[in-house]
Amino acid sequence: MPDVDEVLAEFEKHLRFERDLSPHTVRAYLSDLAALMAHRGGELGGLDIAVLRGWLAEQHAAGLSRATLARRTACVRTFTAFAHRRGWLADDPGLLLGSAKAARALPAVLDQEQAQAVLDAPQGSEPKELRDQAIMELLYATGVRVGELCALDVDDVDRDRHVVRVLGKGRKERSVPFGLPALRAVDRWCVHGRPRWIREGTGPALFLGARGGRIDAGTVRRIVHARLRQVDGAPDMGPHGLRHSAATHLLEGGADLRSVQEMLGHASLNTTQIYTHVSIERLRAAYRQAHPRA
Known part of the structure; x- marks a missing residue:
């Protein structure tokens, strides 16, 4: 029977090279498995459904969120299937473990007036300002994930077809359309900003940091938070908030759910449907505020 380090190392290879999961998911699953192994004292022997249910019950009693419990359940099911194929179990x-469902809170979104105010705020002509404007425009125009944006x-x-080629989760490629404001902002950055930050070894990255390397997700999050703080009443949110806002505004404008699913790169239509609930809740709020007999 392998020791804990070998189990974690082999499971990591499986997640990265066979399942092709994102680095973030791999780190989370390895952390979850390490916690399970610690609970078991490093022993795989005797790992059965009673042990798994007991461990998850302890996690629940310790106050872990439903989202974390759902992820740990998914990790356990992935691991036991892998360990069984390896002959470790x-x-x-x-297979006997039910799928925990994470609670789905409705995401905070900008209203369309707030989105316009954020994107139309006066900006300068320095490379950082041109880059930040292009990032904001492209995030809102396409609804891409922050990691997808950084990888562009x-x-x-x-530029001719007004689409951007995105490599999403599971290395699935999709083409996402964008409009003229985003195109103009990206062109201004590429012509007047990006060349001033290019260094030896910069490479083909669309968005750069001040030192010439590919921009990272943390920098993009700081940009989004800073820009939203400039607009009174705008909720504080990161890049994913712009993704939520883009999807919500598309549906409010009459886009069909399947098209929004394709644009966002959702594997399941159920994931996209949350934005219909967001639109309904916004309609209800407006009704309660405006209707005399609400």
């Missing part, structure tokens, strides 16, 4: 107890290369932007 005689059977797969994860210059050649991923098709």
Whole structure:
């Protein structure tokens, strides 16, 4: 029977190279498995459905969120199937484990007037200002994830067709349309800003940091938070908030759910449907505020 370090190392290889999961998910699953192994004293023997349910019950009693419990359940099911195939477990107890459902809170979104105020705020002509404006425009125009934005290369932007080629979760490629304001902002950055930050070894990255390297997600989050603080009444949110806002505004404007699903890169339509609930809740709020007999 392998020791804990070997188990974690082999499971990491499985997640990265066979399942092709994102680095963030791999780190989370390894942390979850390490917690389970610690609970078991490093022993795989005797790992059955009663043990798994007991461990998850302890996690619940300790106050872990439903989202964390749902992820740990998914991790356990992935691991026990993997361990059974490796011959480490005689059977797969994860098959008997129910799927925990994470609570789905409605995301905070900008209203359309707030989005316009954020994007139309006066900006300067320095490279940082040009880059930040292009990032804000492209995030809102396309609804791409922050990691997808950071991974964009210059050649991923098709200026003639007004689409950007995005490599999403599971290395699935999709083309996402964008409008003229985003195109103009990206062109201003590429012509007047990006060349001033290029260094030896910069590479093809579309968005750069001040030292010439590819921009990172933390920097993009700081940009979004800072820009939203400039607009009175705008909720404090990160890049994912702009993604939520883009999807909500598309549906409010009459886009069909399947098109929004494709644009966002959701594997399941159920994930996209949350934005219909956001639109309904906004309608209810407006009704309660405006109707005399609400």
